[in-house]
Amino acid sequence: MNKVGIVGYYQVPPALDHNMGRYELIFQAVRGALDNVGLKHKDVTSVVSATNDYYDGRTISNCFTVEAGGGYMKDETKVEMDGAFAVHYGMLRALTGHHKLVLVWGGSMSSCYPYSSSTLLSTDPTFERPLELINDMTAGAFQMRAYMNHFNVSAEDIAQVAVKNRRNATSNELALPESQLPAATTEMILKADVLSSPVTELMYSHPCDGAACIILAPEQQALKIRDDPVWITGVGYSQEAYYLGDRDLTQSQSMKNAAQMAYKMAGVKDPKKETDVAEVFEHFAHEEMIFSEALGFCKPGEGASLSTEIGGELPINPSGGAMSGNTPCATGMIRLIEAAKQIHGDASEHQVKDVHRVVASGQIGLCAQNNILFVLERGGRK
Amino acid sequence: MVKLEYLKKEYEKTRQMPGKWPLSSYRYKFNITHFQPFLKALKEKRLIGLKCRSCNTVSFPPKLVCGKCLVQPDQWVALRDTGMVATFTANYMKDETTGELQSFPVIAIQQDGADTTFLTQLNPAVKFEDVYVGMPVKVKWKNQPEGNLGDIEYYDVIDDATKKMKLQNE
Ligand SMILES: [Zn+2]
Numbered sequence: 020m021n022k023v024g025i026v027g028y029y030q031v032p033p034a035l036d037h038n039m040g041r042y043e044l045i046f047q048a049v050r051g052a053l054d055n056v057g058l059k060h061k062d063v064t065s066v067v068s069a070t071n072d073y074y075d076g077r078t079i080s081n082c083f084t085v086e087a088g089g090g091y092m093k094d095e096t097k098v099e100m101d102g103a104f105a106v107h108y109g110m111l112r113a114l115t116g117h118h119k120l121v122l123v124w125g126g127s128m129s130s131c132y133p134y135s136s137s138t139l140l141s142t143d144p145t146f147e148r149p150l151e152l153i154n155d156m157t158a159g160a161f162q163m164r165a166y167m168n169h170f171n172v173s174a175e176d177i178a179q180v181a182v183k184n185r186r187n188a189t190s191n192e193l194a195l196p197e198s199q200l201p202a203a204t205t206e207m208i209l210k211a212d213v214l215s216s217p218v219t220e221l222m223y224s225h226p227c228d229g230a231a232c233i234i235l236a237p238e239q240q241a242l243k244i245r246d247d248p249v250w251i252t253g254v255g256y257s258q259e260a261y262y263l264g265d266r267d268l269t270q271s272q273s274m275k276n277a278a279q280m281a282y283k284m285a286g287v288k289d290p291k292k293e294t295d296v297a298e299v300f301e302h303f304a305h306e307e308m309i310f311s312e313a314l315g316f317c318k319p320g321e322g323a324s325l326s327t328e329i330g331g332e333l334p335i336n337p338s339g340g341a342m343s344g345n346t347p348c349a350t351g352m353i354r355l356i357e358a359a360k361q362i363h364g365d366a367s368e369h370q371v372k373d374v375h376r377v378v379a380s381g382q383i384g385l386c387a388q389n390n391i392l393f394v395l396e397r398g399g400r401k
Numbered sequence: 402m403v404k405l406e407y408l409k410k411e412y413e414k415t416r417q418m419p420g421k422w423p424l425s426s427y428r429y430k431f432n433i434t435h436f437q438p439f440l441k442a443l444k445e446k447r448l449i450g451l452k453c454r455s456c457n458t459v460s461f462p463p464k465l466v467c468g469k470c471l472v473q474p475d476q477w478v479a480l481r482d483t484g485m486v487a488t489f490t491a492n493y494m495k496d497e498t499t500g501e502l503q504s505f506p507v508i509a510i511q512q513d514g515a516d517t518t519f520l521t522q523l524n525p526a527v528k529f530e531d532v533y534v535g536m537p538v539k540v541k542w543k544n545q546p547e548g549n550l551g552d553i554e555y556y557d558v559i560d561d562a563t564k565k566m567k568l569q570n571e
Contacts, residue, residue: 091468
């Protein structure tokens with residue numbers, strides 16, 4: 020099958036409350052990605068955005084983002100999900116043979132809307148919403164306690180993930196400044212303010228303002244643009260039940276399914292051995308452990324036994340992950356950008372040595388209801 | 402004629418759930434520094450448009466990004482306070498006391514010197530029946546402009562010179 024390559028990318032530095040408007044934020048991401056590889060707007064044939072009407076304060080919000088997002092007079096469409104899903108949509112467009120250059124961008128400004136209220140509005144209006152008990156934080160707390168209880172995992176083990184990601188964020192120049200904790204300790208994480216017991220504030224990937232853009236091209240075209248495109252060699256996705264009560268929160272079956280699909284496509288047999296880095300979208304510290312188990316890096320419940328720091332046996336989220344800046348609609352896309360940077364050797368302070376293959380994930384929904392996994396590999400001419 | 406009404410029937414099988422969808426909690430954020438010259442001009446009862454250096458399109462009101470060129474236009478050009486009606490329609494309002502239905506023209510103005518049109522209102526004294534495409538109009542400024550689009554109170558009708566013109570062979 021024809022491959023699709025990542026030929027360019029750009030991430031606008033995140034902020035809790037950016038001193039700029041929504042149009043500028045989008046424009047910076049899109050213009051930045053094109054300028055980085057010397058491409059022109061007229062080279063773009065298709066544009067896919069990841070935004071959300073609620074987050075944009077407008078219905079059919081790609082109506083207003085069209086100019087700043089590069090969609091003017093182009094084949095243009097939108098995904099109302101995380102940016103990683105938009106990359107998949109863009110990849111499919113590139114594979115049709117009709118598009119030589121697909122620009123995918125995503126992002127939002129959490130400073131403009133109450134994020135956790137919007138997650139309450141995603142719950143079921145008959146059984147869940149009238150009680151107003153569930154939003155992303157309480158759902159995540161259910162998940163953390165269920166996971167800890169089922170596998171006898173300690174809060175210290177989970178706090179360790181936050182320690183690693185917040186330390187890693189310190190060496191990521193595009194991390195949210197407030198997320199960086201160079202001297203983080205498990206005690207500090209555990210003693211932080213409680214968001215929803217047992218989740219503390221420092222175990223949570225706080226929503227912020229930001230945007231990102233990825234440029235995709237089919238194989239032949241990608242090689243014309245640059246000698247070293249990053250190839251998407253595998254992709255998988257899966258979605259779990261809507262009602263939280265219908266789900267097993269101690270594991271992520273949808274991530275397992277996504278991984279199985281992506282590994283099969285990429286020909287990965289032993290994910291732990293054959294993967295150099297993983298960049299996963301963890302909405303909470305404990306989700307990173309649940310994901311590493313679903314991705315086959317270790318047995319269920321043994322996420323804590325894996326050495327995942329930079330220089331460890333399998334570095335996970337060397338960038339700091341979503342904890343280094345969770346921009347709704349861009350976070351998963353930023354994981355892909357980080358993966359591409361690791362492969363290109365462009366990750367500066369948080370670079371892992373000799374990276375050939377990276378897996379990167381995106382998610383959406385309460386307790387990561389829907390997951391997507393990409394396998395990215397070092398490109399070049401054969 | 403079938404009259405459509407937004408009416409929910411009382412069924413036996415289904416019922417309405419009380420629910421809220423609080424969209425009003427959104428906080429819109431715009432960078433105003435980019436449009437400062439435009440707002441300043443309005444306060445001085447002047448109109449300026451923003452020109453894209455790449456395609457020469459002059460937009461009024463100004464645009465942050467030229468979609469055609471994917472660049473930020475940065476050249477301000479002076480516009481005349483006259484323009485013409487590019488297209489129009491009517492808004493209808495019912496008089497509370499008499500119940501009489503009145504129509505108010507709503508217009509898109511092609512401002513002289515600009516390439517885009519501006520959606521605005523006509524002098525409320527002008528009858529809807531008298532509006533036509535190509536009708537020349539002029540800005541009626543608010544007495545005390547504050548530096549926003551509301552400073553254009555409405556557009557006034559001016560003399561249509563083309564109506565007085567006669568073709569030479571007539
Ligand atoms: Zn232009």
